[in-house]
């Protein structure tokens with residue numbers, strides 16, 4: 312594997328402001344690498360910092376120390392005007408979904424595509440394809456507020472994937488899914504990774520922990536991320 316491919320973090324340190332104005336350090340010195348073509352799973356108890364780590368990896372938060380590198384570029388150090396184009400290459404599935412409830416299912420997928428200046432027909436084709444992939448094709452015109460929790464979460468997955476991102480960061484993507492859909496989402500993440508995409512999933516769902524599609528496993532506890540199972544070759 313090329314040295315500079317994929318997503319990596321080095322000595323990542325992050326804290327949320329505590330009640331006394333002091334920073335409560337959540338991530339101590341997190342070093343990890345996430346390779347294209349592979350599904351990486353980050354497990355950890357609730358509150359371990361999985362969501363925070365994904366937000367750092369996707370450039371939504373800045374580390375206090377250390378850095379995030381994407382294809383060997385120090386993306387976490389970039390000023391906002393450089394970071395925005397980088398973020399467009401990242402597909403994020405938020406734990407709290409962050410959909411626009413008053414817009415239709417299809418319109419929610421249109422939003423991330425509009426800034427890309429794609430042709431209307433190309434946008435339509437991408438939207439239709441993603442909705443079919445998450446079994447929401449029949450609901451394209453429905454307002455999001457009429458969807459079930461599971462359907463909304465699948466829409467959030469479709470929105471993350473619709474712009475053909477090179478990096479997919481999925482936070483608890485199976486939380487609201489039944490076993491059949493959870494298995495389908497695992498297969499989908501595996502298929503996306505096989506096209507050369509970096510896929511990082513944060514989850515404590517045992518169905519994901521045991522999924523055959525997961526290639527690399529990391530565990531987050533006490534502010535540290537450790538590789539689980541057979542050692543992964545460092546890039």
Ligand SMILES: Nc1ncnc2c1ncn2[C@@H]1O[C@H](COP(=O)(O)OP(=O)(O)O)[C@@H](O)[C@H]1O
Nearest residue numbers: 327328337355356357358359360361362363364
């Ligand atoms: N915006 C925030 N402001 C302050 N504290 C936060 C914020 N987001 C998360 N935290 C705290 O950081 C810790 C880790 O949260 P999170 O990253 O969501 O963990 P996980 O996803 O593993 O459950 C929790 O103690 C949480 O309360």
Ligand SMILES: [Mg+2]
Nearest residue numbers: 361362406482
């Ligand atoms: Mg979380």
